[in-house]
Amino acid sequence: MANFDLSSLALQSVCPNNVIKVDDTDLPSVLVYIPAFKNSDVLTGGNDSTHPAFIVNGVQIPGFYYSKYQNVVHTTKLTDGDVAAAYSLPGEDPAHDINFDTSRARCEAKGAGWHMSTNAEWAAIALWCKKNGFMPYGNNNYGKDTRESNYKAIPLHRYTENNVTRTGRVATGTGPLTWSHDKTLSGIWDLNGNVWEWQSGIRFVWGELQILANNDAADPDNPQNTTSTCWKAINAADGSLVDPECRVSDSAAKLSGNTIKLDYVSGVWTYTTTVTSSADQSRSCPFWKVTCTAAIGAAAKVLLRSLAILPDEGTTEASYEGDYYWLNNGVAERCVLRGGSWNDGAGAGVFAFDGNDSRAIVGWDVGFRSAYIPEIG
Template identity: 55%
Template sequence: MANFDLAAMALKAVCPTNDILYDDKGLPSVMVKIPKFKISQVIPGGADSVHPAFIVNGQEVDAIYISKYQNIVNNNRAYSLPCEDPKTSVNLDQAISYCTQKGDGWHLMTRAEWAAIALWCKANGCLPKGNNNYGKDASEGGYKAIPAPGVNDSGRTARVLTGTGPVSWSHDGTLEGIWDLNGNIWEWNGGSRTVKGELQVLVNNNAADLDHSQAASSAQWKAIDATTGAYITPNGSGTTANSIKLDWVSGKITYSATITTQADASRDCAFASVTCASSVSAAAQAVLKALAFLPASATASEYEDDHMWMNNGADERAFFSGGSWYDGAHAGLFALLGTFPRSSSTWSLGFRSAYVDLPTE
């Protein structure tokens, strides 16, 4: 029996709902299957329609598969494996390439997919803890993970090995969950960005398909109409008429059809405080909530002290999520950082691959 077959048997014995998926080189990644669900199942009063993470190329998919662990890279391909020091110092385009080189259906985890997981966790009362305080969670003192060898932050623990923390660091609080979504390293999100403060995304979960380019000049990028919530073609300068933009009002990130305070600078607030101006309709707000760009409820404690950072003056800024080992209580599933360009590459920034069976005509 092949070693990979034995590994699959061992995984099923401990984590029966997890899967080992193989790329086009026949090499394994440990993945967590997330079955399709509706927005109304994760957002009270939400639409009775399928969450956008499960819509690719205009068709519904039955499930998405998310890397159980933050990824490593081997021969320019991404892999989800336990007890590894995750790959860092990787820019957005590299992260996309490491994922898509694995074959059809493999892709960088998208904003839609991250939002689906975050909303599911909140709806099920299971916001995971993680390495956001130098090897442990800021809210805990006695639980730690295995430090990555040779990596430290001024003598303190920095990154930890994937999946070595307590089960409270898993998205569902079990051994079968997705690990390290809170802290350890920030993770690039595909299919989302701002252009001079204008929010732009790829439609639904089209960023899961390599045929939909995420290049800076790609025509796949869409703005969101502040009145209807529809995807609209941006004008390229961040000033599309009536598109949703990120403004800064009274010390809070505020979505609006116009920007009153624009600056090429980092500004942040608690995610629970992120709000909308009157120019953003309920229909448009529903789109933002489904993508976890906007709180889906008014109960601040449900988002703990996760923070959102934005820059509404730069030409292009991409998003990454989750936080790092030094972000403390500001890290978490709803922590969102949108102040860095796609070329950013630091020792606290990595990524996670995902997989979907691409729909066929």
């Protein structure tokens, strides 16, 4: 049974924008509601289209509920068997050592409408934070933020490195207000650091960017296995979704074509259609430096920016506060993690992006977060 106090959870509901949702296991999660907005509300030069996070299966939704805390997994004994599911609860050691597919399963076990965070949802929150000047801090420096010396969270994980005892993961939601996405008690916690978080609806195949349309990844009926036909590439010229040019079953990358791919040019990740540097290794650059070639049209750029995988127009070094972009474009499939971990320093943050890992990877610094859309199911 989960180790929590319902009375303390009830207090969370008095915070503006916080909601307690009980799932099919009759256990609660604390959520924050994110109302729908347009690309133009959060992007410089953004169009008036609804942000992708608020369109599921072609239908606009009024908003989505997002876990206030990085999730933990608890097993509940039900009459028809044990159910291991994900929960958003304060003061917990976040789930870790869990792969992409298992993370999704733990979220979907909660019932209809529940799903693992999609990259579209993460992007909506990240873009809102930047637009409103609330770039959240977090546990990216062994229990504290690199920009803070006195504020710390409750440590739940310690280890020894080079004869030095380090703090790793901290208890969910126990950092200062600067760790909240809107700098209030009602905000979303730990989007910067603590553990990396799996994101659904996005992957790279031999360096080709592939996504599910809009926020279709929130619906479990749209499969995300390696061979799913829901995966689409992006036409570089007009931003439309098309059949991929690269497939997991291919023995090597297709280095040129019409779809958006990632090339590493002079130490910078570059969206393009022709790859000149493909390597099975992790390579990186600051997020604010990620760029495009002339092959990427205006509509495609807006889509990339709406997914928080390309910096906004007029970006400067200070715009993203050191967040980093890591990727491996030389292997068949790589899934996506966001946010950073306790030891990524300034490279962690709401725009931090990691496309290095297979869906099977597990790590003590890799977790996830669930979300809920009542219109699904």
